[in-house]
Amino acid sequence: MEAALSVIAPPNAAAGQPAAGQPASGQPADGHLVQSGMPAPRPAAARAGFLPLPLDQVLVKALAGIPVHLGTACDADRFPLYCSAAARFTEFHRRRLKDAGVRFIYIPMNYQGRFQEQVEKELIAIAADPAVAISTKSTLVYETSIELIDQVLSEQGVARCLPRLDRVARAVSTLVVNDGRAFPHLFATAQHDFYTATHMVNVGTWMTALAFAMGVTDEAELNALCTAGMLHDVGKVYVPEHVLNKAGALSEADWLLLRAHPVRGAEHLRSQGVVSDIILRVTLEHHERMDGTGYPRGLRGDQLHPLSKICAVVDSFDAMTACRPFKNRVKTIAEAVTILQAEAPHKYDPAVVAAWVDLLKGAAAAGKINEPVVAPPPPPGAAPAPVGRRAHERYGINCPAVLHPLLRRGDAWEEGPAVTAKAHNISRGGVGLLAQTAVKPGQFVRLLLRGKGTLDNRTLEGMAVRCRPFQDGWHDLGIKFCAPAAEEQAAVAALAAG
Ligand SMILES: [Fe+2]
Numbered sequence: 001m002e003a004a005l006s007v008i009a010p011p012n013a014a015a016g017q018p019a020a021g022q023p024a025s026g027q028p029a030d031g032h033l034v035q036s037g038m039p040a041p042r043p044a045a046a047r048a049g050f051l052p053l054p055l056d057q058v059l060v061k062a063l064a065g066i067p068v069h070l071g072t073a074c075d076a077d078r079f080p081l082y083c084s085a086a087a088r089f090t091e092f093h094r095r096r097l098k099d100a101g102v103r104f105i106y107i108p109m110n111y112q113g114r115f116q117e118q119v120e121k122e123l124i125a126i127a128a129d130p131a132v133a134i135s136t137k138s139t140l141v142y143e144t145s146i147e148l149i150d151q152v153l154s155e156q157g158v159a160r161c162l163p164r165l166d167r168v169a170r171a172v173s174t175l176v177v178n179d180g181r182a183f184p185h186l187f188a189t190a191q192h193d194f195y196t197a198t199h200m201v202n203v204g205t206w207m208t209a210l211a212f213a214m215g216v217t218d219e220a221e222l223n224a225l226c227t228a229g230m231l232h233d234v235g236k237v238y239v240p241e242h243v244l245n246k247a248g249a250l251s252e253a254d255w256l257l258l259r260a261h262p263v264r265g266a267e268h269l270r271s272q273g274v275v276s277d278i279i280l281r282v283t284l285e286h287h288e289r290m291d292g293t294g295y296p297r298g299l300r301g302d303q304l305h306p307l308s309k310i311c312a313v314v315d316s317f318d319a320m321t322a323c324r325p326f327k328n329r330v331k332t333i334a335e336a337v338t339i340l341q342a343e344a345p346h347k348y349d350p351a352v353v354a355a356w357v358d359l360l361k362g363a364a365a366a367g368k369i370n371e372p373v374v375a376p377p378p379p380p381g382a383a384p385a386p387v388g389r390r391a392h393e394r395y396g397i398n399c400p401a402v403l404h405p406l407l408r409r410g411d412a413w414e415e416g417p418a419v420t421a422k423a424h425n426i427s428r429g430g431v432g433l434l435a436q437t438a439v440k441p442g443q444f445v446r447l448l449l450r451g452k453g454t455l456d457n458r459t460l461e462g463m464a465v466r467c468r469p470f471q472d473g474w475h476d477l478g479i480k481f482c483a484p485a486a487e488e489q490a491a492v493a494a495l496a497a498g
Contacts, residue, residue: 044076050106051115055097057139058105059126062118063089069106070097079106119144120164123171128178138185141171142205149197149230153237158272165227169204173222176209183209183359184368192322196236196244199318204229206314206359211307214355221278225307228282231274232311235265235283259295262287281305286315289347301349309349313340313356316348333360334375341425345434345476350424399423399451403435403477406444406461415446421477423449430462430480438475439464445479 045052050069068089069079082097082105083089089105097105107115123144126132145168152161175182186205191198207229208222216222236244239261243254250258266284274280285308288294290301294312301309320336331339337357344350360373401423405416421435431447439445441464449458466478 045071045079045106046109048077048079049109050079051109051112052104052106055094055102055105057136058094059119059122059140060089060091060094061122062115063107064118066107066111066115066118068093069108070102071104071106116144116147117164120148120167120171123167124174127171127174130178134179134181134185137175137179138182139189141168141175142186142189142201144168145172145201145205145230146191146197149200152231152234153197158231158234158269158274162273165230166223169208169223169226169230170219172205172208172226173212173219176212177217177219177222181366183213184363184366187360187363188368192318196233199315199322200230200233202318203232203311203314206318207307207310210310210314210352210356210359213359214310214352224276224278225282225310227276228279228307229311229314231265231269231279232283232286232315233261233265234268235261235263237268238264259287263296278305278307282308282311284308286311288312290344290349291346293347301345309352313348313352316340317356332371333369334372337373338375344424350422350434399449401433401450402448403433403439404446404448405439406446413444421447423447423451430465430478431460433477433479434474435477436474439467439477441465441467447479 065085066089067081067085068083070082072078072080083093119140123141127137127141129137148161148164148168152158152165158165172186175186183206186209190202190205192202204226208226211225212222216225239257243250243257246254262284266280269280269283282305284296285299285304288297288299288304288308289312290304290309292298292300317336317340320331320339321333337360340348340353341357344353357373360369363369364373399422401421403419403421405419406413407416408414419435419437419439421433423431423433425432433447443464445462445464447460447462449460451458460479460481461483462479462481464477465480466476468476
């Protein structure tokens, strides 16, 4: 269906007068003014110097003082004026065009900066407006953030964009604080293409939702951490494109360049006038890991800023699930979640991973993630796929537990003093947990899991196979499942056999 001229005549031509700035020839005689039924904007628009805007989502207030053009069905290269800069485009005109089947409007490219600035100025009010649909707000906030970070990484630089970054970050945190549905919508809106700007905006918006879910409610802190997430990889401007987009394995020289980006990024931000401790720490520490195996400084968990630990989780998740150049998507969501859970607490803070998985599950329940968030357990009798060098696949859990050392008393085993513990992963072969007391490897233990569902009051027995200091007085234990009596008999038999 094509819209007729009479239906979508220019707004200020209602009295039979041409719109201000209207070409002398007026509208095409056949009245075919449009894009009705068009699934995408005109490819010729950029060539002709126009920026397409989706009619449904365009922020009408941001069109003030900007001429609005339409496409034509009869000539792909023509974009006649619909509303001049002097005549205000309103919601009435949006509805009128929508009823006529128009999907896109066009503004001249030289008005793009003004349009962007006007969108950013309205963004906080829009994010707080209960009358605007959450899907519209999320898309607008996300897309505006992408535009801005693109400019930060290109000609504009950080210093000139700081006031705009602050406005956009405030819009993101306003959205997250005011509407519990924000994260599912922001996640669904997000692109997963691993371009640096996309990645930085994903991390910034997701970090804000995750920190808020974990109890960060201070407005200034939320704004700072959102900005931190959106700037955390700014040091990649110093890494050559061919390294960032390399299809094969990185050489040692490539790695050196890549691993320098946190330090280069923090130096760059300081030189651009950024003084926020949160922004600088997150930029510097987002590749550090809990056990000190990260870079650039090999800091341990207790030396890291709490928000750096949040950034590390969403940064790694996005890196695993995004499509990279020349590659398909590296991991499914469930695979990435399994890896994060398996690598906590050594690499990631288990509480952050658990909160992130809860957010993802919430987005799935809201219908905004249409794939499994958690890998299903293997069917009974099936050989589980090994993870790395492990014989049994591990599943991340976050389960309070009580551990008792088992002490030999004659022919019986007695429980020693209870030790408070938190189990963080489990497999058919054993369990990983944090305990408040060290347990010597070789010690038999009984473990009571106090989780939900199948983990409720489960009593398990096994032997400590690993114990190392973690942080804040906790110890990281690995327990292999076994029956103490049978294990002891096997050990005696092995000794007897010489
Ligand atoms: Fe990074």
